[in-house]
Amino acid sequence: MSVDGFVALPGDEMSWMAPFVGPNETVQKVLPLIGAILMGGRTYRGVLASEAARPYGGAIQVPYLVLTRGDPGSAPPGFQFLNGSMARVASSARDIAGDRYVAVLGQQAGRALLEAGELDEILIHLAPVTLGQGVPMFAGGGCRSQLKLREVRQSRRVIDLWFDVQR
Numbered sequence: 001m002s003v004d005g006f007v008a009l010p011g012d013e014m015s016w017m018a019p020f021v022g023p024n025e026t027v028q029k030v031l032p033l034i035g036a037i038l039m040g041g042r043t044y045r046g047v048l049a050s051e052a053a054r055p056y057g058g059a060i061q062v063p064y065l066v067l068t069r070g071d072p073g074s075a076p077p078g079f080q081f082l083n084g085s086m087a088r089v090a091s092s093a094r095d096i097a098g099d100r101y102v103a104v105l106g107q108q109a110g111r112a113l114l115e116a117g118e119l120d121e122i123l124i125h126l127a128p129v130t131l132g133q134g135v136p137m138f139a140g141g142g143c144r145s146q147l148k149l150r151e152v153r154q155s156r157r158v159i160d161l162w163f164d165v166q167r
Contacts (some may be wrong), residue, residue, distance in 0.1 A: 001124050007107050012042050013134075020127040021155070022082040026153050026160040030123065031060050035100030038065040038082070038093045040109030048076070055105055065093050065102075067109045067127065086116030096144070107135050114145055119165050122147060126159045 001007050008014050037055050039047070044066045046053045055064070064079045067089055075081050079094070082089045090113060093102040104110045104119065113119050124137070147163040154160075 001127050001137045002127055002131045002134075004130040004132065004137050005138065007112075007130040008042075008135040009118045009131055010134050010165050012046065016129065016131065017127065020125070020129070020158050022155075024041070024125070024155040024158065024160070026123070026155065026162070027056065027125075030101070030103075031056060033101045034060055034103045035063055035097030036063045036065055036093055037103045037105060038067060038089070038109060038113075039104070040067050040106030042108065043106035044079070055098065055103070063096050065096065066108075067112070070148070078149065086112055086118050089113075090118035107137055111139070117145075117167060121150075121161045121165060124163075126161055127157070128159075 002016075009016060038061070039055070044064075047055070047064070050057070066075065066079055068081045068083045072081060074087050082092050090102075096102075106115055110119070110122075113123075146166040149161065149165050150164050151162040152159065153162075
């Protein structure tokens with residue numbers, strides 16, 4: 001996320017992140033704990049469009065779960081579509097991940113799960129840049145979750161902010 005709260009530029013453009021990707025102790029600590037990655041439709045389309053857009057640069061091979069509103073048909077290899085209530089989607093994702101984390105990627109998917117009370121933690125990689133416009137991380141009203149800062153860690157390129165979601 002940029003310092004001014006955006007995760008993508010208009011048109012879901014995310015190439016701005018490239019200079020900030022790199023060695024990150026927090027990411028290295030979390031990767032082995034992830035059992036599945038749940039993403040929204042925009043993130044999914046970005047991943048399909050470019051191999052470079054694979055979560056964590058392709059450094060992790062776990063099931064990719066895609067949150068959908070309907071049934072878009074068959075999923076490509078390595079992907080599975082999930083739909084229904086956020087409680088149902090979260091339950092299915094947890095079942096697939098087993099005793100490991102479900103990493104959620106994508107602003108809309110993350111927001112929907114947060115509003116439904118289905119997120120326990122939020123890890124933000126804060127990049128030292130302002131974008132001025134685009135897709136905001138926390139947009140609109142309606143979300144009343146309290147976040148408790150658990151850990152702050154600076155890597156070479158970003159600051160990692162790890163929050164517990166208080167219900």
